[in-house]
Amino acid sequence: MKPHSPSRRPFAMIATLALAAAFAAPALAAGEEVVMHKDPNCGCCGKWAEHMRSAGFVVKEIRDPDMGAVKRAAGVPQALGSCHTAKVGGYVIEGHVPAADVKRLLAEKPKVAGISAPGMPQGSPGMEGPFPADRYDVVSFTADGKTKVFASH
Numbered sequence: 356m357k358p359h360s361p362s363r364r365p366f367a368m369i370a371t372l373a374l375a376a377a378f379a380a381p382a383l384a385a386g387e388e389v390v391m392h393k394d395p396n397c398g399c400c401g402k403w404a405e406h407m408r409s410a411g412f413v414v415k416e417i418r419d420p421d422m423g424a425v426k427r428a429a430g431v432p433q434a435l436g437s438c439h440t441a442k443v444g445g446y447v448i449e450g451h452v453p454a455a456d457v458k459r460l461l462a463e464k465p466k467v468a469g470i471s472a473p474g475m476p477q478g479s480p481g482m483e484g485p486f487p488a489d490r491y492d493v494v495s496f497t498a499d500g501k502t503k504v505f506a507s508h
C-alpha cells in the first residue's frame with residue numbers, strides 16, 4: 356500500500372479544522388445557560404423562556420419583585436428597558452429578543468454589554484397574539500451607554 360503524499364496531509368487537516376470551526380459556534384450557543392430575572396406576576400416572560408428553550412438554550416427563571424434593581428445592576432440603559440432581564444455568555448439580554456439574535460451575539464462576540472428589544476414589541480418572542488406584529492429593532496448597548504441597531508424585525 357502506497358503512503359499518502361505529505362503535501363495532502365496539511366490540506367486534510369485544514370479542511371477538518373475549518374469544518375470543526377464552522378459547526379462549533381452554533382453548538383456553543385445552543386445549550387448555554389440563560390439566567391432570566393422576571394417579575395413573579397409576568398406571563399410573557401415565561402413564554403420568552405420557552406422560546407429560548409425551543410432554540411436549544413437552558414433557561415433558569417428567577418422570580419424577582421425588584422426588577423428595577425436587577426436592570427440597574429445589569430447596566431441596562433433606562434430607555435432600553437423591557438419586562439425581563441437575562442444574562443448569557445457574559446452578555447445582558449433585555450426583553451423579548453429573538454433566540455436567533457442571541458445566538459448571533461454569542462457567535463460574533465461584539466464588544467457590547469448586551470442587546471435589548473426595548474419595550475414589549477407585539478409579535479416578538481413571548482408577545483405573540485391576535486394583533487398584527489410590530490416592526491421593532493434589537494439594539495446593542497455598551498457599558499458607557501452607546502447604542503446601535505443590532506437587528507431589525
